[in-house]
Amino acid sequence: MLKGEFFTIKEVADMDNGRTYRLGLNASHPIFLAHFAGNPVMPGACIVQMIKELSSDYFGMAFFTAAVKNMKFLQVINPLESPEISVQLTYTKQEDDRIFVSAVLNNDNIIYSKSSLILENIKD
Secondary structure, eight states, X not given: OOBTTTEEEEEEEEETTEEEEEEEXXXXXXXXXXXXXXXXXXXXXXXXXXXXXXXXXXXXXXXXXXXXXXXXXXXXXXXXXXSEEEEEEEXXXXXXXXXXXXXXXXXXXXXXXXXXXXXEEOOO
């Protein structure tokens, strides 16, 4: 889990078919210290995990990342330069308890990444 340690939720705004989150990034988190020392960059795996955790927050259920359909890295996310980012998530329900998620990570006029994932509900 990254929520609470790696990132914190600062603001939440609901929109049609989704939600926008304003997140604070913890530049002193061990992941940033190791990736890369002196020039921290958010790993792509952390972006996927953040999307999954924020989606769990939105739906109130746990998910498994069934597929990453598309992931474009347009700018690196350096928490020293951008201690806060916005994550816009748009959802489309699919068959078999799956959710298609479109995500855009940005800050002001900078778009860091765009991605599409399929999340599957983890059933007890």
